[in-house]
Amino acid sequence: MSDDPTGTGAHRSTARGPSRRTFLIGGGVAVVVGAGGGVGTELVRSEPRKKSEPPPPPPVLLAALAEERSLIASLDASLASRAALAQIRADHLAHADALTASLALAVGPAASPSPSPATQTPTPLPAPARSTAELLAAERAASSRAAVRAGQSSGRDATLLASIAACEATHAELLA
Secondary structure (H helix, E strand, C coil): CCCCCCCCCCCCCCCCCCCHHHHHHHHHHHHHHHHHHHHHHHHHCCCCCCCCCCCCCCHHHHHHHHHHHHHHHHHHHHHHHHHHHHHHHHHHHHHHHHHHHHHHHHHCCCCCCCCCCCCCCCCCCCCCCCCHHHHHHHHHHHHHHHHHHHHHCCHHHHHHHHHHHHHHHHHHHHHC
């Protein structure tokens, strides 16, 4: 026969432990009480907790970093000056093209393609590299000469030479 006094066929255990729900609620309460106790202890502490400061950076590394940053700044300045020089060169090419076009207008299309040696503009020899100070002086001098030429000219030529003088003065400011 069976141990089931109810006769339903279900087996009942006589020794029951806590249910899963009771276990989970009890564990949650224990965690909350433990955390609250830690927070409460920290709040009632009489002396404030000292924050640990990071150690100072090594002076050798600071010096090396400062030197690298200085080199980067120097290189950036050189690259910027190189870009400015490229723009100044492009401006001078544009000046030469404008002057060539103005000469063609002045002489007319019937002029011979190869001018006589007396009227031919000499082709400049390759110039040695110049320092920034030398380029600055050359731009200032060129601006002054173009301004004088503009004053000696009239009409379209005066306008062109005045424009070139102003542009070369701007180049001097870029190089200064």
